[in-house]
Amino acid sequence: MELIEAILLSVLAASTPLLLAATGELVTERAGVLNLGVEGMMIVGAACGFGGAWLSGSIIVGALCGMLAGILMSLIFALMALGLAVNQVATGLALTIFGIGLSGLIGARFVGEKITPAPHLHVPGLTDIPLVGRILFGQDAFVYLSLVLIVAVWYVLYRTRPGLILRACGDNHISAHALGYPVLRIRTCAVMFGGACAGLAGAYLPLGYTPFFIPGMTAGRGWIALALVVFASWLPGRLVIGAYLFGAVSILQLHAQGAGIGIPSQLMSALPYLATVIVLVLISRARTGGSTAPAALGTVFVPDR
Amino acid sequence: MQLVLEKRAERSATIALVSPLIAIGLTLVTMSILFAILGKNPLSALGVYFIDPLIDGYSLQEIAVKATPLVMIAIGLSLCYLANAWNIGAEGQFLIGAVAGSWLAVKTQGTDAGHWVLPAMLLLGALAGALYALIPAICKVRFGASEILTSLMLVYVADLLLDYLVRGPWRDPKGFNFPTTAEFDPVATVPVLIEGGRLHLGAIIALAVVAAGAVLLGRTINGFEIRVVGAAPRAARFGGFNATRLILLTFAISGALAGLAGIVEVAGPVGHLQPGISPGYGFTAIIVAFLGRLNPIGILVAALFLALTFIGGEQAQIAMKIPLDVTKVFQGILLFYVLACDSLILYRFRLIAASSKVQSGAH
Amino acid sequence: MRKFFVAAAAAMLATGAGLFGAHAADKLKVGFIYLGPIGDLGWTYQHDLARQALVKELGDRIETTYLENVSEGPDAERSIEQLARAGNKLIFTTSFGYMEPTLKVAKKYPNVHFEHATGYKRDKNMSTYSGRFYEGRYIQGLIAARMSKSGVLGYIGSFPIPEVISGINSTMLAAQTINPNIKVKIIWVNSWFDPGKEADAAKALIDQGADVIMQHTDSPAAMQVAAERGKLAFGQDSEMIKFGPKTQLTSIIDNWAPYYIERVRAELDGKWASENTWDGLKEKMVVMAPYTNMPDDVKKIAEDTEAAIKDGKLHPFKCPIIGQDGKQVECKGEHLSDDQILSMNFYVKGIDEAIPGK
Known part of the structure; x- marks a missing residue:
């Protein structure tokens, strides 16, 4: 029982940065914009988040710095891909190269420093309940925030007018424009939200996960977040499941090794990726008429005037 | 205002x-x-980046070596992108091509196999790359699964497969168990063009690929089809073009070119199979394709230019720290x-x- | 186009030594190729510390240059050659993956001397050097067995290469002398460096009952997880006590400075010759961080063992050694030969798992 609780706790922590970054990218893509620069925004968020927390001594300031850095990075993307109608795939990849270099420059003076990680919630009585106590009532703020955020995103997208308009921009920007909605402005907001989430996800790594900064510490998590959005077929509910599934597979393969189950570790490491491909094929196949991708995803829009 | x-x-x-x-x-x-x-000093820094590599024969040669795989991969990708097929997994196809070609090199090691080995390796590499690229393409046309995602996921799978092979079955028996195959035999090695340099036959192949790309896009029905489907999918349907076949075709071509680039790199500059044979060529090539405006000549120029910044960056580290x-x-x-x-x-x-x-x- | 390349090649031959060579100063130029960014911890950082020590010692006679983040793929050969062309007369290539590229460049530049870390191929102008890290692992095994209450050790491996395998075996051989039933759980993260994954692996090991964590990966993530959970751990490459003041038992520190200074001196004196150096605790290439967070009797065992290894009285791989399969490992002398340790690909008895890929 204790082992199960322990595994679930590790899964929650491992999934949180994926969920945060993927939530932002989901909103961005729902508005019709494909930003492949998540990894770049995350790593700059990690460097700035750690720097902010280290200089100020406050985790909250650090998290805000991470978000701000993510937003600034996303604004470069918005300027290019929305303002200048540049191809989004190329811009996103360029953003990642830029971000990796920039985070190295920013983070150079913070390498080797150490901070106190974000505190975990402790509610006397509740946190001590066996099995579920620490899972429900013993996490750090990032974990709760990631869940609140995805619920809020679901609510806004499906239950409010701004959400409807945002999805309309993603599905058919020409009609949305014809109806008088400022497509580019809405998309810019969505991209900035994506940047904030990616920056926060990056900041979580040095603030909550491993309380120090090292160049390249995101180690490809931004790419996994991108995969998750498609894996979830752009639905917030599935995104949560997908993020935890991905986290679970990566943790369980470590546990399987520790328990001495003799499968090549490379095969274990490959499992999450193979699983994504297979699940994607299955869900795409189950739905006649192809995927539920926003119809205008990745396409350039320049309003006629 | x-x-x-x-x-x-x-x-x-x-x-x-x-x-x-x-x-x-x-x-x-x-x-x-x-x-x-x-x-x-900005002036001397820029000089080191842009001018010094260009007035030095050694650096020019190295620029060509660095650009070779980028050109091959990017030409293939440009066909995909022109046809609106989004292959972003060229890195994986590169690795699989390297693995498949190396299989023959490993199997014929130390035998008296003749000069057929290298051509067969190149063929195997291209074939494997094409087949590997067809997985996301088939998932796309049969099941509607996003090719952007599946091709990207398969990069990691290819990387881990290569890792497994060189740490396990293909490990150099005399290599103290380090994760690398033995050095390839001379018949399994891409010849260098100039004695003592690193410029190899791959550069010629890359130029041939550029020429072939230009001919395909400019002069053939297939090329025309690719551009029409990409630019105006509805019109293409009315015109009777088969978009499904085109996705398969462009993915296969780009996979083959990426696979070829992979085996050329392994049998050329590297000389053996090991983890980390690609410093992200498959992803850099995506940028090269766009910088070159999806045009074969443009891609050649873009790849050379990007290679210049790599070489210049290295010299800037040495000369100016x-x-x-x-x-x-x-x-x-x-x-x-x-x-x-x-x-x-x-x-x-x-x-x-x-x-x-x-x-x-x-x- | 082909003509262009031929012309380029001709230009190359004409320029000969090239631009940088022409500016060669009177000082001896010494170059370094680094695998990672220098950062503040880990493998590359230790090499750069040694470079700094070198500058401090011989700074008036030498000038150092380094290239960081050089991947072990097709770019390595060019990076090494760039250093040679820039006039460096002694070049240290600090990762195993640079072996073939170093060898190729060494053949092209017979007047430049090369030093390759952790490899096994040499040439008349190319030496190899590495540390006997398994000696430090032996001491860690003793400490771990004494400090573990659960009798389960957690081991985070990077890749199953001989250096890592021999470290695991050395640890277990030592631990078994204290507790014959000691167990080790091994998790391979397939990376030298992924702090998140290393932290996850440490958590998994602790959750499965391990209470002393050892690692053969570069970041302090595992140390910090152990600190958080109130367990004990060993550092790697660098002093990591900052990340676990109440957690770190000791750390195996790579100390390249004495070797680098010695080799550069030899070069300056014109006495450099191709050699194979494999130094350990005695020569201070492997250094143990202070023994902390343990009772005095454990500390004494550690110190005595360290002294015994230095004096040559104790060899971690003393024969007979029983393999995992229960058979005695072939042994010609009193202990396994260096070649056997350098190519180790078996687990000793008492380890339940199998080596990946075997």
Whole structure:
């Protein structure tokens, strides 16, 4: 029982940065914009988040710095891909190269420093309940925030007018424009939200996960977040499941090794990726008429005037 | 007053010509500022980056070596992108090609196999790359699964497969168990063009690929089909073009070229199979494809130019102790400017009054 | 186009030594190729510390240059050659993956001397050097067995290469002398460096009952997880006590400075010759961080063992050694030969798992 609780706790922590970054990218893509620069925004968020927390001594300031850095990075993307109608795939990849270099420059003076990680919630009585106590009532703020955020995103997208308009921009920007909605402005907001989430996800790594900064510490998590959005077929509910599934597979393969189950570790490491491909094929196949991708995803829009 | 972007009636030929120059100019200005902030002399720094490699034969050769895989992969990718098929897993196809070709090199090691080995390896590499690229393509046309995602996921799978092979079955028996195959035999090695240098036959192959790409796109029905399907999918359907077949075809070609690049790199500059044979060629090539405006000649120029920044960055580290991160920032900024300036070929800025919704008739 | 390349090649031959060579100063130029960014911890950082020590010691006679983040793929050969062309007369290539590229460049530049870390191929102008890290692992095994209450050790491996395998075996051979039933759980993260994954692996090991964590990966993530959970851990490459003041038992520190200074001196004196150096605790290439967070009797065992290894009285791989399969490992002398340790690909008895890929 204790082992199960322990595994679930590790899964929650491992999934949180994926969920945060993927939530932002989901909103961005729902508005019709494909930003492949998540990894770049995350790593700059990690460097700035750690720097902010280290200089100020406050985790909250650090998290805000991470978000701000993510937003600034996303604004470069918005300027290019929305303002200048540049191809989004190329811009996103360029953003990642830029971000990796920039985070190295920013983070150079913070390498080797150490901070106190974000505190975990402790509610006397509740946190001590066996099995579920620490899972429900013993996490750090990032974990709760990631869940609140995805619920809020679901609510806004499906239950409010701004959400409807945002999805309309993603599905058919020409009609949305014809109806008088400022497509580019809405998309810019969505991209900035994506940047904030990616920056926060990056900041979580040095603030909550491993309380120090090292160049390249995101180690490809931004790419996994991108995969998750498609894996979830752009639905917030599935995104949560997908993020935890991905986290679970990566943790369980470590546990399987520790328990001495003799499968090549490379095969274990490959499992999450193979699983994504297979699940994607299955869900795409189950739905006649192809995927539920926003119809205008990745396409350039320049309003006629 | 508001600044807005609007589509030009037709491509601006003038801007097409001058935009790279504007972009480079802007990059130089930005980088000079950055160098000044870092306390380096901007003029000498830029000289080390851009001029020194170009006036030195050794560096020129190295630029060509670095550009070779980028050109091969990017040409294939450009066909995909022109046809609106989004293969972003060239890195995985590169690795699989390297693995498949190396299989033959490993199996024939130490035997008296003749000169057929290298051509067979190249063939195997291309074939494996094509087959590996067909997985996302088939998932796309049969099940509607996003090829962007599946091709990306398969990169990691390929990487881990290579890792498994060189740490397990294909490990050099005399290599103290280090994760690498034995050095390939001479018959399994891509010959160098100039004794003592590193420029190899792959550079010639890359040039042939550029020529083939130009012919395919400019002169053949298939090329025409690719461009029509990409530019106007509905019109293409009416025209009787088969979009499904085209996705399979472009994925197969780009996979084959990436696989070929992979085995050429392994049998050429590296000389054996090991983890980390690609410093991200498959992803860098995506940028090369766009920098080259999806045009074969453009891709050649873009790949050479990007290679120049890699070589220049290294020399800047040696000569001026400029950190590698600066080179990455520099590459990012350069890409932003080039892409942004290219946008002005198709679009132009106009200043309009903020509140008035002018209906413009001319379009 | 082909003509262009031929012309380029001709230009190359004409320029000969090239631009940089022409500026060669009077000082001896010494170059370094680094695998990672220098950062503040880990493998590359230790090499750069040694470079700094070198500058401090001989700074008036030498000038150092380094290239960081050089991947072990097709770029390595060019990076090494760039250093040679820039006039460096002694070049240290600090990762195993640079072996073939170093060898190729060494053949092209017979007048430049090369030093390759952790490899096994040499040439008349190319030496190899590495540390006997398994000696430090032996001491760690003793400490771990004494400090573990659960009798389960957690081991985070990077890749199953001989250096890592021999470290695991050395640890277990030592631990078994204290507690014959000691168990080790091994998790391979397939990376030298992924702090998140290393932290996850440490958590998994602790959750499965391990209470002393050892690692053969570069970041302090595992140390910090152990600190958080109130367990004990060993550092790697660098002093990591900052990340676990109440957690770190000791750390195996790579100390390249004495070797680098010695080799550069030899070069300056014109006495450099191709050699194979494999030094350990005695020569201070492997250094143990202070023994902390343990009772005095454990500390004494550690110190005595360290002294015994230095004096040559104790060899971690003393024969007979029983393999995992229960058979005695072939042994010609009193202990396994260096070649056997350098190519180790078996687990000793008492380890239940199998080596990946075997």
